[in-house]
Amino acid sequence: xxxxxxxxxxxxxxxxxxxxxxxxxxxxxxxxxxxxxxxxxxxxxxxxxxxxxxxxxxxxxxxxxxxxxxxxxxxxxxxxxxxxxxxxxxxxxxxxxxxxxxxxxxxxxxxxxxxxxxxxxxxxxxxxxxxxxxxxxxxxxxxxxxxxxxxxxxxxxxxxxxxxxxxxxxxxxxxxxxxxxxxxxxxxxxxxxxxxxxxxxxxxxxxxxxxxxxxxxxxxxxxxxxxxxxxxxxxxxxxxxxxxxxxxxxxxxxxxxxxxxxxxxxxxxxxxxxxxxxxxxxxxxxxxxxxxxxxxxxxxxxxxxx
Amino acid sequence: xxxxxxxxxxxxxxxxxxxxxxxxxxxxxxxxxxxxxxxxxxxxxxxxxxxxxxxxxxxxxxxxxxxxxxxxxxxxxxxxxxxxxxxxxxxxxxxxxxxxxxxxxxxxxxxxxxxxxxxxxxxxxxxxxxxxxxxxxxxxxxxxxxxxxxxxxxxxxxxxxxxxxxxxxxxxxxxxxxxxxxxxxxxxxxxxxxxxxxxxxxxxxxxxxxxxxxxxxxxxxxxxxxxxxxxxxxxxxxxxxxxxxxxxxxxxxxxxxxxxxxxxxxxxxxxxxxxxxxxxxxxxxxxxxxxxxxxxxxxxxxxxxxxxxxxxxxxxxxxxxxxxxxxxxxxxxxxxxxxxxxxxxxxxxxxxxxxxxxxxxxxxxx
Numbered sequence: 001x002x003x004x005x006x007x008x009x010x011x012x013x014x015x016x017x018x019x020x021x022x023x024x025x026x027x028x029x030x031x032x033x034x035x036x037x038x039x040x041x042x043x044x045x046x047x048x049x050x051x052x053x054x055x056x057x058x059x060x061x062x063x064x065x066x067x068x069x070x071x072x073x074x075x076x077x078x079x080x081x082x083x084x085x086x087x088x089x090x091x092x093x094x095x096x097x098x099x100x101x102x103x104x105x106x107x108x109x110x111x112x113x114x115x116x117x118x119x120x121x122x123x124x125x126x127x128x129x130x131x132x133x134x135x136x137x138x139x140x141x142x143x144x145x146x147x148x149x150x151x152x153x154x155x156x157x158x159x160x161x162x163x164x165x166x167x168x169x170x171x172x173x174x175x176x177x178x179x180x181x182x183x184x185x186x187x188x189x190x191x192x193x194x195x196x197x198x199x200x201x202x203x204x205x206x207x208x209x210x211x212x213x214x215x216x217x218x219x220x221x222x223x224x225x226x227x228x229x230x231x232x233x234x235x236x237x238x239x240x241x242x243x244x245x246x247x248x249x250x251x252x253x254x255x256x257x258x259x260x261x262x263x264x265x266x267x268x269x270x271x272x273x274x275x276x277x278x279x280x281x282x283x284x285x286x287x288x289x290x291x292x293x294x295x296x297x298x299x300x301x302x303x304x305x306x
Numbered sequence: 307x308x309x310x311x312x313x314x315x316x317x318x319x320x321x322x323x324x325x326x327x328x329x330x331x332x333x334x335x336x337x338x339x340x341x342x343x344x345x346x347x348x349x350x351x352x353x354x355x356x357x358x359x360x361x362x363x364x365x366x367x368x369x370x371x372x373x374x375x376x377x378x379x380x381x382x383x384x385x386x387x388x389x390x391x392x393x394x395x396x397x398x399x400x401x402x403x404x405x406x407x408x409x410x411x412x413x414x415x416x417x418x419x420x421x422x423x424x425x426x427x428x429x430x431x432x433x434x435x436x437x438x439x440x441x442x443x444x445x446x447x448x449x450x451x452x453x454x455x456x457x458x459x460x461x462x463x464x465x466x467x468x469x470x471x472x473x474x475x476x477x478x479x480x481x482x483x484x485x486x487x488x489x490x491x492x493x494x495x496x497x498x499x500x501x502x503x504x505x506x507x508x509x510x511x512x513x514x515x516x517x518x519x520x521x522x523x524x525x526x527x528x529x530x531x532x533x534x535x536x537x538x539x540x541x542x543x544x545x546x547x548x549x550x551x552x553x554x555x556x557x558x559x560x561x562x563x564x565x566x567x568x569x570x571x572x573x574x575x576x577x578x579x580x581x582x583x584x585x586x587x588x589x590x591x592x593x594x595x596x597x598x599x600x601x602x603x604x605x606x607x608x609x610x611x612x613x614x615x616x617x618x619x620x621x622x623x624x625x626x627x628x629x630x631x632x633x634x635x636x637x638x639x640x641x642x643x644x645x646x647x648x649x650x651x652x653x654x655x656x657x658x659x660x661x662x663x664x665x666x667x668x669x670x671x672x
Contacts, residue, residue: 109311205368208388210415211466220414224405 045277053271063274067282084262084279091259092286094248095241098180099188102237103230105181106188110229111222113189114196125193128186136183140250144170145178147251171253179251184241188233195229196222231298239287259283313379315470315502318341321374321384323360334360335525337374342470342504343519347496349505351513352523353549358506361523362472365504366395389418395472396461398479400455402447406569408458409434409443436495453484458494464499471507475482477512482560489515510550514538524545539597542583543671546596554596554638556612557621560588560669568669570594573634576611580667593670598641600666603628603658605651610659614638619654630658 045063067202070081113124149166157163169175193213207217245260266276323335326350335357342348350358363369367388376384383391402411412433415425434440437457477485513520514534530542541547558570571577575671580594614630630638
């Protein structure tokens with residue numbers, strides 16, 4: 001006869017085994033689609049480039065050195081790779097500005113949605129998600145159609161006589177920012193809305209009751225309480241914005257190289273897969289450091305709510 | 307203070323509030339007028355949906371009246387936003403700010419008024435002491451109990467020294483024992499601060515215990531305003547008598563009116579005196595109300611106002627309830643306080659006489 005303890009232990013073992021079996025498909029997909037490829041990229045970044053792309057299985061730290069430094073062709077001395085640094089800074093700046101722009105547009109939008117009646121809220125939510133139904137490239141070309149010299153904006157302004165010649169928006173930084181803000185706005189609105197929807201609006205009333213003006217209520221009550229949503233939204237926008245490829249290429253006209261273009265170049269014409277891999281990992285590290293700093297900083301001012 | 311004339315802190319003048327529009331519109335308040343005196347503990351009492359919370363929200367400024375005026379010491383505040391009214395609210399849900407400490411919550415109103423830091427600190431400390439929460443000032447509001455949250459909500463609303471404090475069913479979330487404690491606590495706070503309290507509740511016992519005056523509300527109207535004793539002893543309408551305490555309703559006929567009192571003839575043919583609601587001159591058939599403890603039983607039939615048969619005797623420790631059936635088939639309840647060694651021969655199924663004293667009966671408006 002098995003004692004009760006043995007029976008319990010056997011059941012626990014079965015339970016653990018079942019859990020592993022049940023989660024195996026998910027674990028397999030995570031490995032094949034995420035962890036595995038990432039490991040390959042990491043390994044490639046320490047190899048020697050092949051002559052026609054691909055890699056030679058020979059260890060080399062050159063790719064990592066080349067991320068921020070360049071070797072002089074004549075005397076092998078190292079100096080800072082100014083071109084890479086410029087591209088890194090340009091991409092980081094674009095990601096930061098995009099995050100700020102989407103936050104400025106998305107916060108009022110989320111507030112507007114959360115303060116509608118329950119029925120209309122769903123409609124607004126639906127409208128916000130509609131752009132996801134369309135391919136990113138098509139959405140970007142739609143923006144291009146609107147802002148180009150013969151596009152809607154310029155045509156209307158010309159017809160109204162406000163301007164005498166078309167404003168050059170396309171292929172400028174402004175064009176990139178407009179496109180980026182448009183593409184990433186839903187990613188900012190949705191998490192803020194999720195926080196805002198949970199907000200107890202009686203707290204807002206309590207704020208008004210205690211002599212807080214509308215602006216003070218926003219700053220002292222609403223904003224601190226929906227901060228988790230703002231943080232989530234900022235992360236969701238910042239990360240893809242840093243690696244944005246399609247939008248800056250199409251709307252910026254490819255004049256100014258972005259991080260994504262630089263990486264793409266290494267895998268294409270540059271035929272330097274290890275450098276491409278090292279750059280990719282470097283971007284990932286930057287994102288992780290930035291996120292850690294951001295979350296820690298945001299958490300310090302103390303939101304233990306939501 | 308008999309030498310000081312009563313000032314009105316709040317005057318509500320013919321205020322209506324209509325929600326919605328077209329066919330779906332609902333009149334939450336229907337031309338309500340009421341005056342609330344300075345330093346008064348005033349209670350709005352009524353069942354849910356009677357408009358009491360709506361009236362409170364109009365005074366606070368969270369909603370605006372469809373018609374009418376709300377005067378605060380003579381000044382019309384109806385168009386002002388809540389943050390411009392020297393009036394504070396204790397919310398039913400407390401609505402404490404979860405991202406602030408107890409002390410920060412209490413100081414919030416003063417901070418918004420732009421008071422200097424030292425003054426805020428002194429005032430917050432005084433408030434913490436007033437509600438006996440000094441030890442927990444650095445806690446988050448999520449880390450304190452319901453009763454403590456209630457105290458913080460009170461302190462927060464009292465800290466800016468409002469002219470009027472509005473309390474929206476603040477005790478409804480507390481358990482029975484705590485509620486009893488807080489009733490006394492609230493009375494004490496009102497006495498110590500000298501602030502006018504307007505208290506909303508659906509609990510008649512709470513209203514009777516705490517109030518200086520009560521306004522009984524139903525379907526967007528105020529039915530009667532008076533002291534707890536007035537409301538209980540002299541209900542003017544059937545709804546008031548029914549909502550507050552237990553009542554016996556009897557059909558009667560007016561046979562004479564003089565000096566604010568009437569003589570009515572009961573179904574048994576006996577004539578008894580009855581008091582009248584203010585301004586009512588009744589005629590013909592009326593309903594009168596008699597509270598169960600205001601009637602007496604007698605074993606003998608002689609000299610009684612009514613007679614009935616004892617259907618049920620319910621012993622409740624302090625009291626005994628006698629459920630009677632009158633000769634005309636109507637029910638009647640008599641409540642009697644118990645004393646030791648009572649054995650007066652009243653038994654189930656027996657016949658008894660009911661005595662309705664000179665001041666026990668009240669004629670109702672409807």
